[in-house]
Amino acid sequence: GENVEQHPSTLSVQEGDSAVIKCTYSDSASNYFPWYKQELGKRPQLIIDIRSNVGEKKDQRIAVTLNKTAKHFSLHITETQPEDSAVYFCAAIETGANNLFFGTGTRLTVIP
């Protein structure tokens, strides 16, 4: 089955700096890669996703890149703000599968 690894487990950045979270996956059949953000005491929510036919996707300050050959994908947050502080989870799934495979999460702290 699929195995998703996520690094780092914790990340602290100064407000305004960029943050990068990296994930690798093992199953080359995986073709959809969502990212979830979980603020303290709240439920995880989808913030961005990428499909395997795309190398990069951007939504305002958030971008995700995918390298299918190397089987890794990354979340990039630019101009970080205190409200970006949260736990971020990457995930992977292949067409026809029922359940997402999640990484172990990254706790991002943005220092004002």
Next chain:
Amino acid sequence: DVKVTQSSRYLVKRTGEKVFLECVQDMDHENMFWYRQDPGLGLRLIYFSYDVKMKEKGDIPEGYSVSREKKERFSLILESASTNQTSMYLCASRKQQTAQETQYFGPGTRLLVL
């Protein structure tokens, strides 16, 4: 707007008690999931269901069972609660049309087993 609700936000139970956690979604999703979330371990899948009365074991099913009698409702059962089942439990649902569907989570139930 998809809503996934869970029956309790906080629960305190005694060792050996039978515990029921309920999850309800209102968007006619086929797939429903139960995860537990522990610090440093991320989201671990306990069980999932892709249809009424259907269930599949996830990564950590031991000590748990599930029930899906209706499409909108997915219950997690701890037959005899133990202290190592103290955790945050998250329910989720997703439409089955393709794998590339957003998965929606409930607010979570924080369970403490004494």
